[in-house]
Amino acid sequence: MDVLTAVDLEMLLAFAAIGFAAQIVDGALGMAFGVISNTLLLSLGVPPAAASAGVHAVETFTTAVSGISHAIHRNIDWRLFFRLLIPGMIGGVLGAYVLSNVHADAAKPFILAYLIAIGLYLVYRGWRYPPHERKPKVVEPLGLVGGFLDAAGGGGWGPVVTSNLLVQGASPRTTVGTVNTVEFFLTLTVSITFITQLGLAAVTLATVGLLIGGVLAAPFGAILAKRVPAKTLLLLVGAILVLTSLFNLGKALI
Template sequence: MVRTAITTIGNLYLGHRRRFKLWGLLVLVTLAIFPLRQILVDAGLIALAPEALSTGVLLAVFLAALACEYMDSSLGMGYGTTLTPLLLLAGFEPLQIVPAVLFSELLTGLAAGAMHHRDGNLDLPSDRQARRTLMLLAMLSAVGAIGAVAIAVKISAFWFSLSIVTIVLAMGLVTLVTARRRIAYRPGAILAVGLVAAFNKGLSGGGYGPLVTSGQLVSGVPAKSAVAITSIAEALTCLVGLSAYLVFGGAIDWSLTLPLVAGALLSVPLATATVKGLPENWLRRAVGGMTLILGLVLLAKLLA
């Protein structure tokens, strides 16, 4: 098993050697900008606005976005769910975090979709099933954003959250159990899971990826297509959420948003190459395992 894993990783690197080298160079250049910025500030050559983040905080935000988006674009989940609590712990306010995360997810979701298509993980022009799945999820994004408001005033937040956690855990288990099985495509199941995920995103701002990715897998969508479709669908969901936020008077904090976007975008080429190089059953197990982990984390947070 270990030898197989090493061989798979080696083949992944060899198959995308040029991309990996270019990616490494871009990351190093970006990382070099942070200390250079501090040197210029210390020398009095540039001045920062009072609200500007320190060099250390910028670097931490960049690296966190890089890691979280790599997980999100390669497994279809984890960016907002993981990054938002980290930013809260770092002292950022929710009104700073939400639009920054939505904006960065919008850009990286579209970029990931394009790169997944380029790498052959998804072919929307010729794959009718993929187009149908994406269309269903895209339509449900708007429904979720509107319907969540109506649901929020009629149901206990605790019980609604508990039901979402239960579904996430169930999806993770089913994905792991069926990792080696071929499942017939069921658009009705996509509709049900997508609707619940869209409501959850509109109500809580997170939890979209685990539900939609694992839901597609147990509905018969191939793992690589499911991850790619989730990236695009979540980008459309973020567009709806961000637009509503701006319409109601919100604003984007660019001091936080820019390092988030830089880190997240740089992770995309590496993540889509990872999806291309992994065997289908490995990817299904990884999605199932990560869905279970995130579901347990959400459950612990809910019961704390």
């Protein structure tokens, strides 16, 4: 029994370390927590719906802390926030319902290929920075699609929404802060939907560990987003998007 307890504690600390690292990246770049955490849970044999439900339950807490921190550091464009909020929540409910009741993997390789192309373009833009910043025009459809893909794929809000807003010329700092803050309301909505469909079966040792590490790291991501130069943010966002999408595309095609 003592050995089992020691093993459980070791695994809990390992999951907490992963949650901490994933949330640092997510808070600073507006993406990656869901992708990293969901990939980990799936590799351990957790069913897709349960993995997505567990990750969203964790993100409800991490995004709350992250959003408050971004607000304190004035990283939020409130007009953009309200344009993303309702479409994102609607998309999240639809995605959670679809994943809980049907398989929606057919489009995944095409979505990942699209995100790889977006990531490469962001790296190019970052390399040639500074471009002219401008207000994004296509916002509400991004929120709807990003919310749906995030719930149905266990991660995708940041990669889809952050990257496409940056492609349209939005400010990297306020884009990251705004997308992270809206994500709290998205994850809360998605988590409630999953609970109504699946119950509380998704709460595991892994989700508890991810929660501990993610909450501890959440305040630091906003500080990094505020202090890291815009050119560096663009390069990092593009690189993370390409690497995670390539990894997941390889898994989807195998």
